[in-house]
Structure formats: structure tokens, C-alpha cells
Amino acid sequence: MKTLTRPVLVAAALATALAACTPAPQDDRPVTPPRQSLGAIRLVAYNGCDDLLAGLRAKAAENVGPWGFGGPQIMYMEDATAARAKTAETPDHSTTNTHEAGVDEPDLVKTDGDRVYTVSGGTLRIIDTATRKVTASLDLPGKDERGYAPADLLVSGERALILFQGGGGPAMKRGFAPPGETRYVLVDLAGQPKVLGTIKPEGTHVDARMVGSTVRFVTRSQPDITFPQTRDQLPEAERTRINQQVVRRAPLEAWLPKIEITDASGTVRKESVPCERVSHPAGYSGTSLLTLHSLDLSQGLTAAGSSPIGLAADGDIVYGTxxxxxxxSNPHWWFPIQPAVVEESAPTPSGQESAVAxxxxxxxxxxxxxxxxxxxxxxxxxxxxHRFDVSKPGAPAYVASGKVxxxxxxxxxxxxxxxxxxxxxxxxxxxxxxxxxxxxxxxxxxxxxxxxxxxxxxxxxxxxxxxxxxxxxxxxxxxxxxxxxxxxxxxxxxxxxxxxxxxGYSAYLHPSGDGKLIGIGQEASDKGRTLGTQVSLFDVRDPAAPRRLSQLFQKDSGSEAEWDPHAFLYWPKTGTAVIPLSSYGEGVQRSGAMVLKITDSEVSKVGMIEHPADRNSAYPPGIQRSMMIGDSIWTFSYAGAQVNDAATLDRQAWIPLGS
Missing domain, CATH: 2.40.128 (Lipocalin)
Structure with a gap:
């Protein structure tokens, strides 16, 4: 998807409106609170391996409990792909809907206009957009043990990085954790695709971003420490004390995740983050380590590997420019339990400084x-x-940390x-x-x-x-x-x-140019009960008086675009928008993609696109992604890809993608 430049008229209207507006008199008007200082959490590099081990042991011992790390009280809940040289025949096409222009994000499907790339069942498939046929496929390493596990892709020129997510991270947002290990597979797409190498880090995938041909991906790991199976009859305080002793004896290798790198010849080497490349905030728990990897797809797997650096911290959200x-790192969800007496009293968490207006x-x-x-x-x-500088090749450079x-x-x-x-x-x-x-x-x-x-x-x-x-x-x-x-x-x-x-509410907001916003969310009753999908068109040219120009309501339905912006397609050239839609009213379930027409003042429904049901189900498979290529809408489900005429919605092709 083409990400729109920010509307110039919004800023111009903002300046005009602010000059004319007066404060609103109502009592519930939001107010600006006094500034609060939460203190610095400057990252500090360790002096060496001895310093690293001593610090991690001490902090982890303070945060271990009767169940080890965590337990019942805590639960974890053209910005396009860089494309190869184009010819005049390459059709105009959308790309992944991303947050920032020039920063690509991993997704289930990628295209450069001439080819479409997708992975299902551990197999990479390449579809020619002219013939609308699968022209090449490649079984990826680990296919047998991964089975149906989904994968995301990043593509730069003739190189692709396939991201298999070993549980947690973005996979959890899709409602399940795929089996197998976290694994990143580098593939050469020229001619018959072939594997150039694999990076298999310990830990779970958090997220990744690509600028140019350089990918930065983040993994998260916990210390590899086995706690004794103490009898349940032991008091929690005693179990905590035993676990603290185990932590204080754990070796450095328990914290530093290993990274296994396999090149095209099958040669395997193992490495970990050097001690001097691990940093920590002034306050940290020692129970989690983030590893930031860098890989230039155009250079492949060099001797430097994935150029990892480490951060003794937790993290679950990645944002890149x-x-x-x-x-x-969002705070953990907290559930109250009876406090346990520990071997050493942990420092009482400090509260915030008093806010003074x-x-x-x-x-x-x-x-x-x-x-x-x-x-x-x-x-x-x-x-x-935590902010890292990624403006130069190689490993990111730490800049600063803060908290809110x-x-x-x-x-x-x-x-x-x-x-x-x-x-x-x-x-x-x-x-x-x-x-x-x-x-x-x-x-x-x-x-x-x-x-x-x-x-x-x-x-x-x-x-x-x-x-x-x-x-x-x-x-x-x-x-x-x-x-x-x-x-x-x-x-x-x-x-x-x-x-x-x-x-109701909008769960995703998308700029549509000329001071307009598209909102995807749910309509609701005046008591807050959700009723079904709504698509809204907002006029925000006057910042003092935003208003809704149009609303489209689809009763008893929901859309994946509400929680995953990658599922939203907006094609400003024709005002076409496409969202996945599942309907569940009156005992009938339907899945497909709703095609919309968005003008300067109205949202209207053009029609629905559905994929054919397979022989094992009476219902069409759920559509997850859509893209515009030339004058056609391409939609993707686990079963295949379908091509429909963008104007009439007539089906033009069906491309099976099953195993």
C-alpha cells in the first residue's frame, strides 16, 4: 500500500483554527496536567563478563519467586518493500500498509508488482502477476516440524527474509502460537529460489523493520535456568529462597542467548552477544534480555553474522523510522498474591515525584x-x-531511554x-x-x-x-x-x-488526504455493547470541530483490520478500500473481504469478495490480506489467492496455495 504523505491542509487548517478558537466552557474538557518527572533510565554498558554476570545474578535473584521467573501473578499478554529494477510494464500496485514511509514491516504477503510472494505450510511460493500462476516454490528449512505455521516476509530486490515466529510476539496477536523455533531464513529469489542461510536465535520473535535492504529484528529471551521441583507443601517463602540460591549460582551462558547461523553450504556456527555489547538501564529485573540483530539482505550472511547487541530489559512493541x-516495554499485567518473605528484602519501588503545577x-x-x-x-x-540509531550500516547504536x-x-x-x-x-x-x-x-x-x-x-x-x-x-x-x-x-x-x-469506536485510523481520516471499528449501543463493523469518514480540517461525514455499518460482523493494520487496503487512486469481514448474525457465518468506495464525503459498499470453500468446510476461508495490482484486487486466504476485477468484482483467477 502506498502510504500517503501527511495532509498539508491539516497543518494549515490547524493554524487557522487555533487562531480563531476560544476555550470551551464544559467542565469535562481535558486539561493539561502538571509535568511529571519519572527519572532517567540511562542505559549503562557492562565493564566485562564478570560485571555482566554479577549484575544479572543480583537483579534476577531480587525478582525470582516461588514459581521461578513470573508465575501466576504475571502474564504476558512507497514505504514499500524495496523492489528490484522496474520496467515500464510493471503494473501499478499497492504494498504493505505500514506506519512510516520508507520503513517496511513484515507481513504475510509481499509484491513488487511483477511477482507476489507468500509462505504457507513451510513453503515459499512465487506468483507471476501477468500469468496469475505459481511459477516457483521452495520448501523452507524446518518445514517438516513446523507444519502449518505461518510466516511473515520482507523482500528487497532479489532477496527475501522469511520470519518464522517461535511462539509469542506478533503470532500471539493472531490468536495462537505456532509450533517450532524462532527462525529467519534468507532466500535468493532470482530464477529458482534457493536458501542462502538461516539464523536461529534462542528466544521469541518480537518484531522487525527494514530500511533499504537492511533488516533490524528483535528477539526476547529469559534466562535458561532450571529450578528444582520443590514440593508444593513448602511455604512460598522457602521456595523463593531456594530459587534465589539457584539464580546466584547460574553461569553467564544462562542469560546470553545463543545464535545458530547456517550458511548455504550447511556449515553451522554458533555465537552469542559479546559481554561488552550488552547494556542495561539503571533499573532492571535481570529476568529478560532483548537482542537486536542487523542483516543487510544484499550482503547476505557475512562473518559478522547478524551483528547482535543486547539489552537487559523487556520489550513487546517495536516502532521504527x-x-x-x-x-x-509495556508493564506486565499484575494479579495480586500474598507477598512472600524473600532471602533479601527487595527495595521498595519508588513512586513518582510529587507533581507541582x-x-x-x-x-x-x-x-x-x-x-x-x-x-x-x-x-x-x-x-x-529505548531508542537506537539505525541510520548507519551494521549494529544499531544506543541513544537514550525514557519512561512514561x-x-x-x-x-x-x-x-x-x-x-x-x-x-x-x-x-x-x-x-x-x-x-x-x-x-x-x-x-x-x-x-x-x-x-x-x-x-x-x-x-x-x-x-x-x-x-x-x-x-x-x-x-x-x-x-x-x-x-x-x-x-x-x-x-x-x-x-x-x-x-x-x-x-462505538474506531480501532484503526488511516489518513485519506485533504484533512480526512478513515476509521475502522465497531458501532455500539448507548450502553457500550458492540453491534458490528463500522467504517467512518471524518473531516478533521478544522481541529476545533472534527465531524463525521459518513458511516457505513455492517451488523453482527468484525474485521481483522481493527487490530491488524496490515489487513487494511486503501488505494487513493480510485478511492477503493478493502477490509476482511466475518459476519456471524442469525446463525449464519460468512467470511470474505468487503470492498468500499471512499469519496470526499461518503463511504459506500461496492460488494463482497469470497473465496471458494474447500471440500473440508462448508464455509469460505477467511480472507486475511488484499492488494491492488493494475486494475485488479488480489485477496489472500490460507487456501489460495483470488483475483477480481476492481470495477465489477468479477472473478478473474483462483490460485490454490494449499500444501
Whole structure:
């Protein structure tokens, strides 16, 4: 998909509207809270392996419990593919819907206009877009043990990186964890495809980004420590003490994940992150390690391998620009248990500094709340963010770290613009009864906070975020959907400029040019009960008065595009949009892709595309992805690819992709 440039008219209208608007009188208007300092979490490099081991042992011992690490109280929940040289005959085509222009993201299907690439059942298939036939296929290493496991792809020229996800990470967002190990397979696509090498790190895949031909991928691992099977009759405090002793004797290799690299000849070498390339924040748990790998697809597997660096921290969200890679660690979900007496009393988590309103701000104002820790209560609900410089070849360079109160929704909660990082979070009270959202603005070079605006959606949580240049849009929901518009031109004084309340919510927001936004989400009753998919067209040219121009409602249905933006296709050339749709009303289940026409003022339904049902099912397979190639819409399910005329929706071809 072609990512649109930010609407120039939005910024121009913003300046005009702000000059004319006056403060709204209503009492529930969001207010700017006093700035809160959460302290620095500067990364510190270890002096060597002895220092690394001592630090990891000590921190991990403080955080081990009767069940080891974790336990019942914690659960884990043309920005296109760089293409080969084009000819005049290459058809115009969409590419993966990505967050930032020029930064590609792994996805189930890729195309360069001439060929389509997809992996299913452990087999890579290449489809010629002119003949609409599979012209080449390749069984990938590990196919036998991986079975049906899905895989994502990144393609640059005649090279592809296939990303198999060994449980957790993005795979969990699809509702299941595929079997097998995390594995990255480099493939040469020229002629008959062939494997050039495989990288198999210990740990689970978090996410990856590609700029040019260089891929940065992030894995997460826990210490490889086996705890004794103590009898359940032992008190928790005693089991914790025993586990602490095991941690304090664990070797360095328990923390440093091994990386197995196999070249085209089958030669295998093993390596790990050197001690001097592992860093840590000032405060860390020692129970998780992030590894950042770099691989230039055009160079292949060189002696430098994947150029890994390590970070003694957790992480579950990756956001990238052309210059920066951010890894964020949301707070763990916390469930109360009886506190256990441990071998050494762990330091009480420090609370936040008292918020004092600046003299220039009106008082009193309400700060964004954070959880206050107690001996048996939750730790502070804070998200850590680490920034790495990826502007040069080779391994990323650490730049800075920071933290903000609350929890991120996804990568769209982060946005770098004009030397600052904007972060949208929701903070929930310790008892879970209240919540409030806000946007924090951090200096990109230090990740120190320079401004914030809070008070958004009291009693609600964030359902979608979109930042476009100096403007931000935040949707919160509980019973109604406030769409907030934010002026972010002054990093020190971000402000809410407008608010639109409608029923339901938008779970994904997409720019459609000329100051318009497309929203994909759910309609809801006035009590907050969801009713079915809604597609909205918003006019945000006047930041003080956003309004909805059009709504399309599909009763008793849902779309994967609500939680996975890669499933959304928007083709501005013709105003065509396509979303997967599953309907479940009146005892009838249907799956397909809904084709929409979006004009300057209206969203209308063109029709539905469905794939043929296979002989083992009475229902059509669910469509996961769609793309535009020439004058045709291509859609993809686990069973195959279908080509339909974009104007009439007549079927033009069916391409089976089963094993």
C-alpha cells in the first residue's frame, strides 16, 4: 500500500483554527496536567563478563519467586518493500500498509508488482502477476516440524527474509502460537529460489523493520535456568529462597542467548552477544534480555553474522523510522498474591515525584494518575522506551531511554516528529476501576519529557491513535467514542483542540488526504455493547470541530483490520478500500473481504469478495490480506489467492496455495 504523505491542509487548517478558537466552557474538557518527572533510565554498558554476570545474578535473584521467573501473578499478554529494477510494464500496485514511509514491516504477503510472494505450510511460493500462476516454490528449512505455521516476509530486490515466529510476539496477536523455533531464513529469489542461510536465535520473535535492504529484528529471551521441583507443601517463602540460591549460582551462558547461523553450504556456527555489547538501564529485573540483530539482505550472511547487541530489559512493541528504532516495554499485567518473605528484602519501588503545577499554569489541575505500589499491591504502571540509531550500516547504536506512566496500545501509540517522540498511554488505577489517557512528548535525543496533555477519556481506554505531522488523533471508548484532536506544534505545550462524541469506536485510523481520516471499528449501543463493523469518514480540517461525514455499518460482523493494520487496503487512486469481514448474525457465518468506495464525503459498499470453500468446510476461508495490482484486487486466504476485477468484482483467477 502506498502510504500517503501527511495532509498539508491539516497543518494549515490547524493554524487557522487555533487562531480563531476560544476555550470551551464544559467542565469535562481535558486539561493539561502538571509535568511529571519519572527519572532517567540511562542505559549503562557492562565493564566485562564478570560485571555482566554479577549484575544479572543480583537483579534476577531480587525478582525470582516461588514459581521461578513470573508465575501466576504475571502474564504476558512507497514505504514499500524495496523492489528490484522496474520496467515500464510493471503494473501499478499497492504494498504493505505500514506506519512510516520508507520503513517496511513484515507481513504475510509481499509484491513488487511483477511477482507476489507468500509462505504457507513451510513453503515459499512465487506468483507471476501477468500469468496469475505459481511459477516457483521452495520448501523452507524446518518445514517438516513446523507444519502449518505461518510466516511473515520482507523482500528487497532479489532477496527475501522469511520470519518464522517461535511462539509469542506478533503470532500471539493472531490468536495462537505456532509450533517450532524462532527462525529467519534468507532466500535468493532470482530464477529458482534457493536458501542462502538461516539464523536461529534462542528466544521469541518480537518484531522487525527494514530500511533499504537492511533488516533490524528483535528477539526476547529469559534466562535458561532450571529450578528444582520443590514440593508444593513448602511455604512460598522457602521456595523463593531456594530459587534465589539457584539464580546466584547460574553461569553467564544462562542469560546470553545463543545464535545458530547456517550458511548455504550447511556449515553451522554458533555465537552469542559479546559481554561488552550488552547494556542495561539503571533499573532492571535481570529476568529478560532483548537482542537486536542487523542483516543487510544484499550482503547476505557475512562473518559478522547478524551483528547482535543486547539489552537487559523487556520489550513487546517495536516502532521504527528511517533513523531510529524504538523498543518499548509495556508493564506486565499484575494479579495480586500474598507477598512472600524473600532471602533479601527487595527495595521498595519508588513512586513518582510529587507533581507541582508550574507557576504559569492554572491551578489546581489533575495529573495523570499512576499506580502506587504497596507491599502487596501493583508496581507502578510505567512503560519503558529505548531508542537506537539505525541510520548507519551494521549494529544499531544506543541513544537514550525514557519512561512514561501507563500502557501503550500498539506501535501507533508512538510517533517521532521534528526531534521529538510522542507517546500515547492509558493509566489504570490500582483497583482497575478508573482510567485516563494522555500524550507525552519526549525529546528524541534524551527521551526526557518536555510536555504532556492528559485527562483524555476519563473512565475509558485508548482504542486507536494516529499522529500526522504536528497533529494527533486519539480515540477512547467505554460507551461512546470521543475522537480527540491534538495540537502538537509546541512540544512543551501539547493541547486538545477538539472532541467528537459518537457511539462505538474506531480501532484503526488511516489518513485519506485533504484533512480526512478513515476509521475502522465497531458501532455500539448507548450502553457500550458492540453491534458490528463500522467504517467512518471524518473531516478533521478544522481541529476545533472534527465531524463525521459518513458511516457505513455492517451488523453482527468484525474485521481483522481493527487490530491488524496490515489487513487494511486503501488505494487513493480510485478511492477503493478493502477490509476482511466475518459476519456471524442469525446463525449464519460468512467470511470474505468487503470492498468500499471512499469519496470526499461518503463511504459506500461496492460488494463482497469470497473465496471458494474447500471440500473440508462448508464455509469460505477467511480472507486475511488484499492488494491492488493494475486494475485488479488480489485477496489472500490460507487456501489460495483470488483475483477480481476492481470495477465489477468479477472473478478473474483462483490460485490454490494449499500444501
Amino acid at each position: 528511517g533513523q531510529s528504532l524504538y523498543v518499548a 508550574p507557576a504559569t499554569e492554572p491551578a489546581p489541575v489533575e495529573p495523570m494518575p499512576t499506580a502506587t505500589p504497596t507491599p502487596s499491591g501493583p508496581p507502578p504502571e510505567e512503560t519503558e522506551v 506512566p501507563g500502557r501503550l496500545l500498539n506501535q501507533y501509540s508512538l510517533s517521532e516528529h521534528d526531534g521529538h517522540l510522542r507517546v500515547a498511554t492509558t493509566v489504570t488505577s490500582a483497583d482497575g476501576d478508573t482510567s485516563v489517557s494522555g500524550v507525552h512528548v519526549l525529546a528524541a535525543d534524551t527521551l526526557a519529557e518536555v510536555g504532556q496533555v492528559g485527562g483524555l477519556g476519563k473512565g475509558e481506554r485508548i482504542y486507536s491513535v494516529r499522529f500526522i505531522g504536528p497533529v494527533g488523533y486519539v480515540v477512547t471508548f467505554r460507551q461512546v467514542d470521543p475522537l480527540y484532536t491534538l495540537d502538537l506544534r509546541d512540544p512543551a505545550k501539547p493541547a486538545v483542540t477538539g472532541e467528537l462524541k459518537i457511539t
